[in-house]
Structures are given as C-alpha cells and as structure tokens.
Amino acid sequence: MRTAVIILDMAKGYGWKPGSFGYDMVSRVRQLKDIAYSAGVQVLHVNSMRRPSDGLGDVLMGEGKEALDVIDVLQPIDKDILIYKRYLSGFSYNDLEYVLRNLKIDTVVIAGASTDNTVLWTSADAFQMRFKVAVLDDVTMVHREAELPEVHSYALRIVRNVLHSDVLSLAEATTKYITASERTQES
Numbered sequence: 278m279r280t281a282v283i284i285l286d287m288a289k290g291y292g293w294k295p296g297s298f299g300y301d302m303v304s305r306v307r308q309l310k311d312i313a314y315s316a317g318v319q320v321l322h323v324n325s326m327r328r329p330s331d332g333l334g335d336v337l338m339g340e341g342k343e344a345l346d347v348i349d350v351l352q353p354i355d356k357d358i359l360i361y362k363r364y365l366s367g368f369s370y371n372d373l374e375y376v377l378r379n380l381k382i383d384t385v386v387i388a389g390a391s392t393d394n395t396v397l398w399t400s401a402d403a404f405q406m407r408f409k410v411a412v413l414d415d416v417t418m419v420h421r422e423a424e425l426p427e428v429h430s431y432a433l434r435i436v437r438n439v440l441h442s443d444v445l446s447l448a449e450a451t452t453k454y455i456t457a458s459e460r461t462q463e464s
Contacts, residue, residue: 280458281382282313286391288324290337290344298422305416317460326361367399384409390420393432398437410442
C-alpha cells in the first residue's frame with residue numbers, strides 16, 4: 278500500500294484563526310501531518326484559487342494573495358506538495374491525479390474542510406479514479422457555523438455507503454493506512 282495524505286482547504290483565506298469556529302480541528306490536522314511525516318507518507322495541501330478570468334470580481338482567494346497561504350500552524354510546508362483546485366473537488370482542473378499517479382499512490386487519506394463540500398467531492402473523484410479512500414471523521418468538519426451538525430454525518434454516510442470507502446478516526450487511520458504504508462514522501 279502506498280498512501281498519501283490530502284489536506285483540504287486549510288488556507289488563511291478560510292478564516293482559520295485561534296478562537297474561530299472550527300479552529301479546534303486544526304490541532305488534529307497538525308497531528309495528522311506530523312504522523313505522516315514520521316511514517317514517510319507524502320502530504321498534499323489542496324486549496325481553492327481564483328483568477329480574474331473566472332469572472333467573479335475581486336476575490337479573496339486570488340492568485341498572489343496571502344489568503345492562499347497554508348495557515349501558520351501547518352507550516353512549514355517544504356516537504357509537502359501544494360496544489361490549487363479550481364472548483365469543489367480537490368481534483369478540479371489541476372494536476373492532483375497526475376502527482377498521485379507519479380508517486381504511485383493507491384490510497385488517499387483525506388482531512389480538512391468542508392465535509393459536505395470539498396471533502397465529499399474529493400472523495401467521490403478519488404473513488405471514481407480507483408484510489409482507496411479513507412476520510413477522517415475527527416479531522417474533517419463542516420466549516421459553516423450556521424449549518425446543522427448532522428450535515429457532517431450525512432456527508433460521511435455518503436462516503437461510507439455510496440463510495441464504499443472508509444470513514445474512521447485519526448487513531449484508526451494511523452494504524453491502518455499511514456504507518457502501514459510504504460514510504461511515499463518526496464526527498
């Protein structure tokens with residue numbers, strides 16, 4: 278098994294600040310990243326990016342803006358691969374699949390936000406591309422405070438029942454997918 282960890286939408290532009298809604302998940306994302314490093318498993322950050330040609334006006338997550346930077350708590354990213362998605366899925370209009378295939382990855386562990394959006398779409402695309410998919414239920418969240426807590430569970434139910442993929446905790450994934458993986462981290 279050759280695993281990669283995909284961390285979704287943990288950029289400054291998403292409002293990940295101490296004390297903000299959902300910030301308690303950030304420490305678990307950091308823990309996941311550290312575990313992956315220890316096991317020699319490649320970490321990829323996938324964040325949204327917009328361009329003037331998108332016709333959305335002046336956008337926060339635009340090219341060259343600080344909002345695109347991975348949040349400070351997850352720095353440094355010198356061992357990581359940073360990819361920008363153009364729409365909902367982490368695979369949207371970029372080279373994520375190309376990178377994973379070149380690293381001979383067959384399994385992806387997915388974390389980040391938002392469970393009912395980017396996590397779900399990325400999981401679905403990875404499944405359809407025939408990667409083994411594992412989503413971390415305690416290292417993902419719906420990153421909209423007004424949303425009902427059940428939305429997280431409903432999205433994970435789709436991952437489990439429709440995509441026939443694993444939904445498990447960080448502790449379970451560490452044993453099953455991360456420490457059991459061959460080294461995949463780029464030198």
